[in-house]
Amino acid sequence: MTGSMISPMLAAAGALPAGPGWAFEFKYDGVRAITDVRDGRVEAYSRNLNDISGTYPELGELAGLLAGRSAVLDGEVVALETDRPSFARLQQRMHVSLPSPALVASVPVLFYVFDLLELDDQDLTSQPYATRRDILAGLDLASEHVRVPVRFLDVDGRTVLQAAELAGMEGVVAKRLASPYRPGKRSADWTKVPLIKTQEVLVIGWKPGAGRRSGTIGSLLLAVHDERDRLVFAGHVGTGFSDAALTHLQKELTALKRATPPVEGVPREHARHAHWVEPCLIGEVAFRNWTPDGRLRHPSWRGLRTDRAPSSIRRAPEPIPPPSQGTVIGAMQTPDGRWRVEAVRRNRQDFYRLIHGDNVIDGLVIATVQRLLEEAGVHLGDLVDVRTATSGAA
Structure with a gap:
């Protein structure tokens, strides 16, 4: 098996999984790359298996990091703008097959390696995600242009999604710990929850x-x-x-x-x-x-x-919304409707729910709602009662 023969596994859109058996990773706003590292050479391929080795010479650092070992790696190529992935900035590199040293210096890219498909000619695609990720972590792939992104274990996915939004990430991908790698297949074992x-x-x-x-x-x-x-x-x-x-x-x-x-x-x-x-x-x-x-x-x-x-290129399927839980007993929102706070009653307990686009954070106390809004530049006092906003619009 070589990187040039592997189509990447694809995530399916869906609701954020709950319960044990899942890991969560940030979804990076870039382009997918499968890299084949062997005999001191690095070959990189796009999602549709085009050779992009010359487009991103920074990936050549993988050969030195692996120190003579061979590997097939899956990851995302991103360009940063003020420490956040920027797809617009990456556009300056995506269409250049042989970038000049000046372009590479002015618009550098990072390669976030999130999966290991083969190591020293051993096929790992049938191994569980948890095993592949543990082996990948042991390779210590860290350099100026190569990173292994953090994975979150034993946490509530909603907390990771909230952190992704505050960090300016594209969303979250939930990965089933026991799942194998399925080349070229779209599977709910990898569930993507985008913020946009x-x-x-x-x-x-x-x-x-x-x-x-x-x-x-x-x-x-x-x-x-x-x-x-x-x-x-x-x-x-x-x-x-x-x-x-x-x-x-x-x-x-x-x-x-x-x-x-x-x-x-x-x-x-x-x-x-x-x-x-x-x-x-x-x-x-x-x-x-x-x-x-x-x-x-x-x-x-x-x-x-x-x-x-x-x-x-076809219309993407709509994510399956999570089931509604509890009874909404009151709601407020910003005048533009982008942020909404609901008071919810469930099993004789009252709590608050914060909604921003497709991002829903449940089970909050009002102090936490206020803090999250302030971190996003929104003051709780700016929210208006939903019934008042509706009657005013009429």
Whole structure:
């Protein structure tokens, strides 16, 4: 077995698991990489098995860290901005096959190694996650550009999710301690709980900008594959672009020009003045939710993805929400609705629940609610009674 032959195991979206038998890791906002280290050489492969060894020369440090041993490792390549992973910053490296020393110095990457698939030609994929992680910890893989991220054992996953949000992470991945590594399979043995919703999309066209964006791209027209593998219109995105991203997109899209839309049913207001392109350029957007007619609501561009295949771009399944427990006897929220505090009664006991997006923290006392809000820059006194907010809006 070599890294060039292994597709990474994928996590399934779902509710945060409870009970024993789970470990929790932060979800890093980067790109996946399988690395094959042997005979002093390091080969790195993306999620769709493209060779990315030259793109990230920093991964060469693995050879020295393993000191002659061979290994196949799974992890995430990230770029940091003020100590937090930044997918936008990583974009400056993702599309450069042979980066200059100046680019490597100005936008360095880190490789967070979170799994060990093979060591000294011994296949470890059938071993439990707990065993693989223990062996990985013993390798002491730590250098300027290589880290083994922390794993949390014997803790409440909600606490880890709260810590991930405060640290600016993308979310949490829960991993079943007894689970084997399943190459190329998506499994609930790895359950991802994101703090923001993202969607991979295919660019099918663009519309010219106005004002400051005059002469360049104003918005991108998007599509995804539906459950019957048909390419369907998914809306448009006009925010989140840097000047560098617009320049790069313009160059890429010019080479993909076509005369007609690649999907049917694009509404007239979007089709008017559109420039159509072949649907082979893959991007990622952050968004609030899906509309009933299958459009992305309030999407924001995050960047291009070179580690996906166009045929794999389909609407991501919605995570299964956790079951509701207790009776809500009162609620307050910030005027914009982003933060909500509920007073809950369960089995004759009262407590507070803090809700922010998909992040729900249960079983809190009011002092803890106040502290968490203050750490997020929100004052408890700014919250208004939900009934008052509703009647005022009416």
